Amino acid sequence: MNAFEKLLQGLAHPGLAWEIATLVGCLALALALCWIAGRAMGDRTSGDPSVWFGRGIVDGLLFPLLALVFTYSAMWGLGQSQSVALLRIAVPILVSLAGIRFLARVLTVVFPASALARLIERLFSWLAWLAAVLWIVGLLPAVTQEMESIRFTFGKTRTSLLDLTGGVLSAGAVMVVALWISAVLERRVLQQTVSDLSLRKVAANTLRATLLLVGLLLALSTVGVDLTALSVLGGALGVGLGFGLQKLAANYVSGFVILFERSLRIGDTVRVDNFEGEVMDIKTRYTLIRAPNGRESVVPNEKLITERIENLSLADSRILLSSDVTVGYDVDVQRVQRVLVDAALAVPRVLRDPAPAARLVRLGPDGLEFTLLYWIDDPVNGQINVRSDTNLQVLQGLRAAGIEIPSPQRVVQVRMTPPA
Secondary structure (H helix, E strand, C coil): CCHHHHHHHHHCCCCHHHHHHHHHHHHHHHHHHHHHHHHHHCCCCCCCCECCCECCCCCCCHHHHHHHHHHHHHHHHHCCCCCCHHHHHHHHHHHHHHHHHHHHHHHHHHCCCCHHHHHHHHHHHHHHHHHHHHHHHCCHHHHHHHHHHCEEEECCEEEEHHHHHHHHHHHHHHHHHHHHHHHHHHHHHHHHHCCCHHHHHHHHHHHHHHHHHHHHHHHHHHHCCCHHHHHHHHHHHHHHHHHCCHHHHHHHHHHHHHHHHCCCCCCCEEEECCEEEEEEEECCCEEEEECCCCCEEEEEHHHHHHCCCEECCCCCCCEEEEEEEEECCCCCHHHHHHHHHHHHHCCCCCCCCCCCEEEEEEECCCCEEEEEEEEECCHHHCCHHHHHHHHHHHHHHHHHCCCCCCCCCCCCCCCCCCCC
């Protein structure tokens, strides 16, 4: 009789109805406790995903974990008096589900838009369900014994496929726990104690890098890797940085310098190489700048450190704009200035203090050339639109006052060539 036939025979017992009722009761109890805890902590209805609750009642880690505890306890208690084949099937399923939910929720919280994280999640899900099926049908011991018989040699170290698999799983579990701790500290501690977005970002990146480094070292020591051998890898990495990765290393170092010095902050309006826009995000390698017209520019952090950058939001958000207009020589200069100033004041975004001013800047060949100067304090909302509104008000004001904008005049001389 094979393992599958034994499984079917174990399910065909008179107490199967009690097992079904017990399993349903365990799941219902776990669901009720998740619902109560979700309402008490406020995570069930929030849009921010949680590792324990996910985006719904049964979407997080807490439900399969509670269901596993209740089901295993019921299996141990009910197994004293009857067969518990159904509960023995439910235990590996809940174990796999808890592992998948834990990995998926942590990766969703830490890397919400990462395609690689979704790929790792799907791969682990397939492996977890495969292990659960092998566990249920009783083939898992045979598979582990076969994996133990497969040996590899790395230098003077000889290991098996089972040891490698266990090492990878344990290292992955340590890394996921480190990511979870960093995410919890960032959400529960940094968001409440650090109000500045840029400073919070650098603190979160430093905390995550430190925890990942500690977790990696713990995972390697758990697997049995000699950590003293990492000194050779560190030397090789230093040589690589010195020769081939200078620009990449400079960008990463510049990113941390920008975040620590706070010379640029998320939300600032900057101008880099005649590209003006708002700083949307500061990564460790590059900075993302978005222009008012929707265009985005990816600027390496080294460029922001070594070159001249105009930060329009660092000290004062007010900027000066100007509009040029030419009128005829036969008009009253003071009247033109009043019309121009009134036209600027008619635009809502133009500041009253400092007040707009109209200046006669040039006696041009086509007329008197005026420049209208005015200030705004919201450059993030665009400059071309407010300049356009001002020009429209100027045009309407000049037409209402009967002031003509002269057309360019040119004198053309025609010389007749005497006949040959």
